Amino acid sequence: ELKVEQNPLFLSMQEGKNYTIYCNYSTTSDRLYWYRQDPGKSLESLFVLLSNGAVKQEGRLMASLDTKARLSTLHITAAVHDLSATYFCAAGPQGGSEKLVFGKGTKLTVNP
Amino acid sequence: DTAVSQTPKYLVTQMGNDKSIKCEQNLGHDTMYWYKQDSKKFLKIMFSYNNKELIINETVPNRFSPKSPDKAHLNLHINSLELGDSAVYFCASSQAGVGSPLHFGNGTRLTVT
Numbered sequence: 001e002l003k004v005e006q007n008p009l010f011l012s013m014q015e016g017k018n019y020t021i022y023c024n025y026s027t028t029s030d031r032l033y034w035y036r037q038d039p040g041k042s043l044e045s046l047f048v049l050l051s052n053g054a055v056k057q058e059g060r061l062m063a064s065l066d067t068k069a070r071l072s073t074l075h076i077t078a079a080v081h082d083l084s085a086t087y088f089c090a091a092g093p094q095g096g097s098e099k100l101v102f103g104k105g106t107k108l109t110v111n112p
Numbered sequence: 113d114t115a116v117s118q119t120p121k122y123l124v125t126q127m128g129n130d131k132s133i134k135c136e137q138n139l140g141h142d143t144m145y146w147y148k149q150d151s152k153k154f155l156k157i158m159f160s161y162n163n164k165e166l167i168i169n170e171t172v173p174n175r176f177s178p179k180s181p182d183k184a185h186l187n188l189h190i191n192s193l194e195l196g197d198s199a200v201y202f203c204a205s206s207q208a209g210v211g212s213p214l215h216f217g218n219g220t221r222l223t224v225t
Binding site (some may be wrong): 031090099104 | 154157167206214
């Protein structure tokens with residue numbers, strides 16, 4: 001059974017600093033997603049990673065996927081307050097099942 | 113234009129009541145989902161329909177019954193509500209196939225008193 005673990009679960013950082021959120025998954029997966037959720041709001045899709053070595057960047061966020069290590073990372077560069085949110089990774093079992101398994105989320109707080 | 117819309121946004125009700133949540137998507141997707149987010153923000157899939165056919169049915173009490181009248185709509189009916197049902201319920205849709213992200217609705221916050 002596919003399990004997804006994120007760490008850290010809570011992250012408090014200062015503006016301007018860099019940090020990385022890690023997402024490990026337990027069995028072979030053919031797709032990895034990152035979502036953002038603001039308090040009381042819906043989930044917004046950030047990145048879709050489909051192949052080993054995939055790297056995607058949007059603004060100060062960069063996501064990568066290492067399928068051999070079963071690891072995805074979300075790197076934050078020069079954090080700003082607007083990035084404060086909860087970030088979720090989700091993986092899908094190999095074979096295209098529509099059942100995504102989500103990590104527990106990382107609550108990011110960026111302090112001025 | 114709202115892509116995935118669900119109603120109501122808030123639902124406060126007493127134990128033992130029956131309630132429904134409705135969801136509609138205008139993205140032309142063929143797959144729809146119900147997810148439950150608990151108080152610790154943990155997201156778990158409950159059901160998924162592809163073109164009106166149930167394809168995912170997780171271990172959910174049979175008090176929960178989804179219905180998909182067509183591929184643009186997915187409703188969730190809950191009988192005999194319990195305190196533990198309090199959560200945020202998210203509807204989502206996607207196009208089946210590897211790589212399509214989920215598009216989530218704004219959620220329905222259900223509070224059972």
